Amino acid sequence: MNPEASSAADSLLLFKDVTLGYGDFTVLAGIDIDVRRGQVVAMMGGSGSGKTTLLRAATGQILPKQGTVTAFGENIAAADNNKLRALRQRMGVLFQQGALFTDLNVFENVAFPLREHTQVSEAQIIERVLDKLNAVGLRAAAHLSISEISGGMARRVALARAIVLEPELILYDEPFAGLDPISLGITAQLIRGLTDTLNCASVLITHDVAESFAIADQVYMVGQGKLLAHGRPDDLSSSADPYIRQFLNGEPDGPIAFHYPETPAFTAWLQRQGGKP
Numbered sequence: 001m002n003p004e005a006s007s008a009a010d011s012l013l014l015f016k017d018v019t020l021g022y023g024d025f026t027v028l029a030g031i032d033i034d035v036r037r038g039q040v041v042a043m044m045g046g047s048g049s050g051k052t053t054l055l056r057a058a059t060g061q062i063l064p065k066q067g068t069v070t071a072f073g074e075n076i077a078a079a080d081n082n083k084l085r086a087l088r089q090r091m092g093v094l095f096q097q098g099a100l101f102t103d104l105n106v107f108e109n110v111a112f113p114l115r116e117h118t119q120v121s122e123a124q125i126i127e128r129v130l131d132k133l134n135a136v137g138l139r140a141a142a143h144l145s146i147s148e149i150s151g152g153m154a155r156r157v158a159l160a161r162a163i164v165l166e167p168e169l170i171l172y173d174e175p176f177a178g179l180d181p182i183s184l185g186i187t188a189q190l191i192r193g194l195t196d197t198l199n200c201a202s203v204l205i206t207h208d209v210a211e212s213f214a215i216a217d218q219v220y221m222v223g224q225g226k227l228l229a230h231g232r233p234d235d236l237s238s239s240a241d242p243y244i245r246q247f248l249n250g251e252p253d254g255p256i257a258f259h260y261p262e263t264p265a266f267t268a269w270l271q272r273q274g275g276k277p
């Protein structure tokens with residue numbers, strides 16, 4: 001088989017020379033990312049560096065200004081609405097506020113996508129939902145109402161709901177934010193374990209170096225409008241690059257700017273306010 005064809009077939013998510021932005025504002029340019037089945041991939045970078053923007057491009061919420069984003073071998077920009085819906089059904093997205101339905105109990109929250117998107121029998125629904133709740137350690141919490149569970153448990157219920165349709169690609173937006181150290185470790189191991197048992201791929205957007213390095217196969221680091229580094233956690237840990245060092249060590253001083261960069265739009269706005277550039 002030619003290497004090009006085999007590499008495209010193994011990639012669940014592929015960014016090729018991608019430029020992303022909003023209106024005239026370019027957030028990231030020249031981005032190449034390859035996410036393969038069975039991998040946990042961490043996307044890291046400072047605040048405002050464009051991590052959420054990458055996630056939006058992966059789901060087709062925004063289209064590249066340049067380059068191609070391919071999910072499951074399909075160019076997202078060329079997909080019509082039906083195709084895009086079909087592609088999204090193969091992705092599980094876990095937002096930071098994995099908003100649960102408070103009027104449904106834990107079981108019904110997880111059952112919701114099955115009832116909404118499939119025709120499976122009630123017996124199948126019970127089996128699949130309990131299986132996914134078991135995977136996140138909450139089988140015996142199925143009957144509880146959302147008001148009866150803790151914040152950490154709610155995250156796990158949202159995770160069970162995100163995986164109930166057995167997605168091939170799971171996208172996590174800041175899965176570790178606001179968790180205590182024990183829940184953090186449990187969540188990281190859960191992400192690794194689910195990726196292995198479902199044989200899917202997981203993409204995490206995160207600031208958490210220790211936890212994501214412990215479970216990731218590949219790490220992509222973005223900043224200064226581009227992809228700054230990518231590789232295995234070990235490769236990045238031993239890098240002498242000042243940006244990588246500053247990020248990994250959480251140092252306040254270094255190449256990562258604290259200040260949001262001034263743009264022509266800001267200068268024009270400031271002048272309209274009577275301020276000095």
Ligand SMILES: Nc1ncnc2c1ncn2[C@@H]1O[C@H](COP(=O)(O)OP(=O)(O)OP(=O)(O)O)[C@@H](O)[C@H]1O
Binds near residue numbers: 022048050052053
């Ligand atoms: N809808 C939008 N319209 C215009 N600009 C946007 C929009 N969303 C984000 N941006 C800008 O794009 C840049 C990247 O934002 P993004 O949310 O992707 O960063 P991030 O790395 O996820 O940040 P954080 O870690 O702080 O959540 C920022 O400068 C932000 O102001």
